[in-house]
Amino acid sequence: MNKRFSFSNIMLWLGFLFIYLPMVILVIYSFNSSRLVTVWGGWSVKWYVGLLDNTQLINAVLRSLEIAFYTAISAVILGTMAAFVLTRVTRFKGRTMFGGLVTAPLVMPEVITGLSLLLLFVAMAQLLGWPSERGIATIWIAHTTFCTAYVAVVVSSRLRELDLSIEEAAMDLGARPLKVFCLITIPMIAPSLAAGAMMSFALSLDDLVLASFVSGPGSTTLPMEVFSAVRLGVKPEINAIASLILLSVSLVTFIAWALTRRAENARKKAIQQAVDEGAKATWQQAPSSAKS
C-alpha cells in the first residue's frame, strides 16, 4: 500500500499528468457540441462529421503527408550518404568543415534558414526560371535540408559503432565496395535508417516556420492551416483534427512498440534455445571425451 503512494510514484504520475492532461482536454473538447471552444455544451461528434466537408483542411492534411513522405525518402538518402562519407572515408581535404556543414542546420534558427531559402528560390526563379512558382517542391527542398542533418547524425552514430571488420570480411570474400554497402552495411543500419525516416516524416509534418517562408499560393500545409485558423479564433474543428492526429500517432507508436517487443521476445527465445542445446551438447560430449 505504502509503495503505491511513494514519493517517486507520485512524481511520476504528476509528470504524466503535466504532459498528457492538455491532450486529454483537447480530445474531450473535440466532442464539445458548443461552438465556443471554452464553453462546454454537451457531447457531439458534429465537428468530426464537419471535417469531411471541409475540403480545404483535408487537402492540407494530404499535402502535408505528401511532403513528409517525399522528405523522409530524400533526407534518408542524402543523410546516409553524408554519414557514410563522414565515418568511412577517413581522410580527405575539408573533412572537419564538411562534418560541421552537414550538422549546422540542426542549430540554425529556422527563421534564417527559411528566409535564405526564400531569397534563393526568388533569385533562381529570376535567373533560371525555376521554380516558377513556390509550392510543394520548394517546401520539400526546404524540409530536406534540415531533415538530412538529423538523419546524418543518427546514421553516422550507428555506422561508427558498427564493427568495421564485418564490412572488411565481405570485401575479403570478394564483394566490391558498392555491393558490400548494399548487402552488408544497409541491412545492419536498417533500424537507424527507419528511425531517421520516421523522424524526418514527423519533423516535416510538424514544420510551420520553413513552410510559411517557401510555400506559395495553393500549397498551404496542415500546420499553416491550423495556425491561421487559430489566429481567427480557435474552432472546435481544429480540436477534432488535432485529436485525429493524436490518435494516428498513438496508433503508429503502439504498433511499432508491439512489433519490437515481438521481435525481442523471439530473439530471447532463440538465444535461450541455443543455450539449452549448447548445454545439452556439452553434457553429451563430456562422457565421450572422458573415455578418449
Place this chain on the structure above:
Amino acid sequence: MAVASSTYKRVLEGDQQPKEVLVKIERVTKKFDETVAVDDVSLTINKGEIFALLGGSGSGKSTLLRMLAGFERPTEGRIYLDGEDITDMPPYERPINMMFQSYALFPHMTVAENIAFGLKQDKMPKADIETRVAEMLKLVHMTQYAKRKPHQLSGGQRQRVALARSLAKSPKLLLLDEPMGALDKKLRSEMQLELVEIIERVGVTCVMVTHDQEEAMTMAQRIAIMHLGWIAQIGSPIDIYETPTSRLVCEFIGNVNLFEGQVVEDHEAHALIDSPDLERNIFVGHGVSTSVQDKSITYAIRPEKLLVTTEQPSFEYNWSRGTVHDIAYLGGHSVFHVQLPSGKIVQSFVANAERRGARPTWDDQVFVWWEDDSGVALRS
C-alpha cells in the same frame, strides 16, 4: 601436450617435401603518417605451412597481415603470391581469405548464408553453392546449426562458422587474426588442436597473427618474432626457443637467466666466459667467434636447464653457490629463485616428479649448475 604432436613431429623429422614458395614479401614498409608500423620486412612463406607472426602490441604484425589481405597498401616494397604481384590488388580480387579476430560474421544472415556469401560473389551455380556449404558445415561439425543466426551461437561455434566461411572459397592463403583471442582458456587449447587439424586436412597455407607464444608454438611450423616493425628472428619453434639469436627473442619467448660477461678464452672447440655475476667461469662447448675489440657477451640459459642440487659439483666450471630466495609452487613444476653470492637472483624450474620429496627449502644453501651446451652465447 597432445596438441603439439603433429606440428612438433614434422619439425623434428624435417620437411621431406621440397619447399615451394607461395608468398614472398619483399622489403615491405608501411608508414602511417610519421609512425613506421612495418619497417623493411622481407620474408617468404612456403606452400602448405602454418606460419605465425608473433609479437606484442604495436609490433606491426597485424599491419603486415592486413597488407597481405589487401586492406592496407604498403608504402614501399612488393608482395607476391604464387609469383604474381598482388601489392596493388584490392582485397576482393585476391585469392586470400581471412578469419577475423571478432569473427565478423554477418549478423543478418544465417550460418549457411554466411558461408555461401563468398561463393555467391564468384557467381557459382546455386546447386554447387549448396553442396560446398554442406561440405564446409560438415568439415567444422556445424551441420545442425545451418539455419541459426550468429547471435544464437556460442563463441566456439562462431569461430567454426568463421573458419568455414574463410575456407569456402578454397583460398590459396588463409589468414588468421588472433584466432583464439575471443575464447576462454580451456576452449582455446581444444580449438587450437582442432584448427590445426582442419587446416591440415584442407591443406591450405596459413599465416596467423598472435601475441600468445604458446599458441604460436603449438600451431605453427615456423614463427617470425616481430618487434617495432621489424623481424627479430624467423625459425621453427625449437629454433626460436633453443637457439635465439638475440637477447630480445630470448627474453620474449619464455623465461631466461642472463649473465653479462667477457670472453676470456676462445678456441674452436670451446670458450670461457668470465661473468662478474658468477664466481666461476662459464664453459661453452663451442667457439663463440668474438671480435678482437669487443669481448663482451651475454650468456643466456633457460630456467629448466639450470639445475638445483644440494651437493657441491665436482667439476671446475658451470656452477655456483647460492641460497634459496623464494619458491613458487605451480603444480607441475616449482620455480626456485636462487640468490647467488653476487646478489643476482636466478630462476630454476624443478619438475615435481615426486609427490613429496625432500628438497631444498627457503634460505637453504644450494648449488646451481648446468651442462656445457645448455645455454646460448649472444652477441646482441
